[in-house]
Amino acid sequence: MTEPFVPPPYPYDRLDEISALAAQHEGGAVDLSIGTPCDPPPPAVLAALSAGDAARGYPPAIGTKAFRAAAARWIERRLGATVDPDSELAACVGTKEFVASLPQYLKLRDPSRDTVLYPAISYPTYEMGATLAGCRAVPYRSLDEIDDADAARALVVWVNSPANPSGELLDLAAAAAWGRARGVPVASDECYAEFSWDAPPTTILREGTAGVLAVHSLSKRDNFAGARIGFYAGDRELVHYLREVRKHAGLMPPGPVQAAAVVALDDDEHVDAQRARYRARLERLAEILGAAGYPTTVPPGAFYLWIATDDAWAAARDLATRVGIVVSPGEFYGPAGAGFFRVAAVQPDDRIELAAKRIGACG
Incomplete structure (x- = not known):
C-alpha cells in the first residue's frame, strides 16, 4: 500500500527558536536567513504596475510580446546569448513555481523516465519538485559522478550558477555537453546571474539552445520578489511543450507585473547599483562573522556567505544569542550541507x- 504524502516542515519554519533568541536583543533580530530582497525596486518599475489597462483582461500565459522581447534583449545585452522571443522563451509566475512543477510536466511528456538529478548541496525546491511529481530525486556531487543508470532514467538535470547556497560558479558549457551527450535536458537556474563576482555574468544559452533551459527571475536582480515574475528560455521544442501545458494550468503572470517587468529588464543602472550594495554587504558581513569567530571569504558569486562549522545548529544558536542574527543551517540545502551555515546579505546597512556593534566589530 502506498503511503500518503505528508509535507515535511518548511525549512525556514524550523528557525522559530533561533529567531526568538535573536529577538531578545535590543533592536530585535537581524534576519540573514531567507534570501529575500530588502532594497526597493526602481520607481519607474513601481509606476508601471499601475499604468495602463494591463489588469483588465487575462494576460497571455507565455508572456506578452513586450515582456518576451525585453527578456531576450536582456539575455543578449547582459549575458551574451541570443534567443528567439517568439519561439524560445516564455514567462513564469516566479521561478520557484517553475522549478517545483517542471518534473511533473516532463514526466507527462516522457513516462518512461522517472528521475530528477540535482546538486547535493542546493536550493531545496529541486528535490521537492521531484517528490511532488512522484519522481526519484537523485543528488549528485559532480556531473561526472552521476551513475549511467540514473542518467538513463533522468527527466532533467538541474544546475545552478552562481550557486545557492555556496556561490560557486559552474562550467555551464560542460553541463550543456553532458546533457546533450546523454539526451538529458539541462535546466540551468541562473537567478543570481547578475551577481557574479569572479567572472562576467553568463548563461548556458551561450552554448546554443538545443537540449537546455535557462531559468531567470526578476526577484533578485530587480528586488521584485513580491511580484512573482520570471521566464525560461532555451530548446524550442521543450519551450513549446511547456508553453502549451502551462496554459492549461492557468500559470499566467499578472498583466501589470509583466508591464513593470519590461521596464525593469530594460534598465541596467539599478542592477549595477544593487551589485555594488551586495558586494559591500558581503565584505562587511565577512568581517563581522570573522570577528564573531566564524572566518569566511566572499564567494565567487551570489549574495550569500557559506561558512564551514562543526555544528551548524549550534553556530546558529550562538550567533542568535551573542549577535542577534539569524542564519540558515546548511542541512536546509541537503544532508551534504550539514557542516555549513548560510548567511544572506539581505538586510539594510544600518541593520x-x-x-556589528553587538560584537564590537564596527569600524
Missing part, C-alpha cells in the same frame, strides 16, 4: 551595522 548589519547593528549586528
Whole structure:
C-alpha cells in the first residue's frame, strides 16, 4: 500500500527558536536567513504596475510580446546569448513555481523516465519538485559522478550558477555537453546571474539552445520578489511543450507585473547599483562573522556567505544569542550541507551595522 504524502516542515519554519533568541536583543533580530530582497525596486518599475489597462483582461500565459522581447534583449545585452522571443522563451509566475512543477510536466511528456538529478548541496525546491511529481530525486556531487543508470532514467538535470547556497560558479558549457551527450535536458537556474563576482555574468544559452533551459527571475536582480515574475528560455521544442501545458494550468503572470517587468529588464543602472550594495554587504558581513569567530571569504558569486562549522545548529544558536542574527543551517540545502551555515546579505546597512556593534566589530 502506498503511503500518503505528508509535507515535511518548511525549512525556514524550523528557525522559530533561533529567531526568538535573536529577538531578545535590543533592536530585535537581524534576519540573514531567507534570501529575500530588502532594497526597493526602481520607481519607474513601481509606476508601471499601475499604468495602463494591463489588469483588465487575462494576460497571455507565455508572456506578452513586450515582456518576451525585453527578456531576450536582456539575455543578449547582459549575458551574451541570443534567443528567439517568439519561439524560445516564455514567462513564469516566479521561478520557484517553475522549478517545483517542471518534473511533473516532463514526466507527462516522457513516462518512461522517472528521475530528477540535482546538486547535493542546493536550493531545496529541486528535490521537492521531484517528490511532488512522484519522481526519484537523485543528488549528485559532480556531473561526472552521476551513475549511467540514473542518467538513463533522468527527466532533467538541474544546475545552478552562481550557486545557492555556496556561490560557486559552474562550467555551464560542460553541463550543456553532458546533457546533450546523454539526451538529458539541462535546466540551468541562473537567478543570481547578475551577481557574479569572479567572472562576467553568463548563461548556458551561450552554448546554443538545443537540449537546455535557462531559468531567470526578476526577484533578485530587480528586488521584485513580491511580484512573482520570471521566464525560461532555451530548446524550442521543450519551450513549446511547456508553453502549451502551462496554459492549461492557468500559470499566467499578472498583466501589470509583466508591464513593470519590461521596464525593469530594460534598465541596467539599478542592477549595477544593487551589485555594488551586495558586494559591500558581503565584505562587511565577512568581517563581522570573522570577528564573531566564524572566518569566511566572499564567494565567487551570489549574495550569500557559506561558512564551514562543526555544528551548524549550534553556530546558529550562538550567533542568535551573542549577535542577534539569524542564519540558515546548511542541512536546509541537503544532508551534504550539514557542516555549513548560510548567511544572506539581505538586510539594510544600518541593520548589519547593528549586528556589528553587538560584537564590537564596527569600524
